[in-house]
Amino acid sequence: MTIELEKRCPLCRSEKIQFFFEDKKRTYLQCSHCRLVFVPRRHWLSAAEEKATYDLHQNDPEDLGYRRFLSRLSQPLLKKLGSAQTGLDFGCGPGPALSLLLEECGHRVDLYDPFYYDHPEVLHKKYDFICATEVVEHLGDPDRVFGVLFEMLKYGGWLAIMTKLVIDLQAFRQWHYIRDLTHICFYSRHTFEYLARRFSATLEYPANDVILLHKK
Numbered sequence: 001m002t003i004e005l006e007k008r009c010p011l012c013r014s015e016k017i018q019f020f021f022e023d024k025k026r027t028y029l030q031c032s033h034c035r036l037v038f039v040p041r042r043h044w045l046s047a048a049e050e051k052a053t054y055d056l057h058q059n060d061p062e063d064l065g066y067r068r069f070l071s072r073l074s075q076p077l078l079k080k081l082g083s084a085q086t087g088l089d090f091g092c093g094p095g096p097a098l099s100l101l102l103e104e105c106g107h108r109v110d111l112y113d114p115f116y117y118d119h120p121e122v123l124h125k126k127y128d129f130i131c132a133t134e135v136v137e138h139l140g141d142p143d144r145v146f147g148v149l150f151e152m153l154k155y156g157g158w159l160a161i162m163t164k165l166v167i168d169l170q171a172f173r174q175w176h177y178i179r180d181l182t183h184i185c186f187y188s189r190h191t192f193e194y195l196a197r198r199f200s201a202t203l204e205y206p207a208n209d210v211i212l213l214h215k216k
């Protein structure tokens, strides 16, 4: 067993890193401070390999099953929003669908995705809400990205995240979520409690894999 200890946690930069798990393809480390489980850089796909995987996930915005999947995030978020708010779908992927659901309810949504909508100018704007569905598990530098997201969020704004959460090692070993080689960060409720503290936000879980952070 190779235990390669990366020096710092990619989210909280703590040096308290431990071995967590190893499968045939990758090693997983865990930060003792924020409890993020992460894959060392040597196992990451290249950007081209990563994009090739995303190209396979062409989600049709008209597909009812996909709309239902996204509604687990959009429904609880919509309940929080006033009328005609401005938001960002961060990491929207090739075929924006969530933005359509939100625009149908009278909101305005900008799109950003490093592979498909690479318009970094939107990252300097301020938003009432930001959505990141199935995004944060792909981040190589979650420390920087969460900093950017909270900077873009207005006071009183909402960050709505969808990602599957780590329960424990037992469940992790058999988890389909870790078989996707584009997934390199795995969060738990502890990790989101850390983020809420760091960015002075409150935290709600409207579903098992949906997290709402409210910037106070």
Ligand SMILES: [Zn+2]
Pocket (backbone or CB within 6 Å): 009, 010, 011, 012, 013, 014, 031, 032, 033, 034, 035, 036
């Ligand atoms: Zn950490």
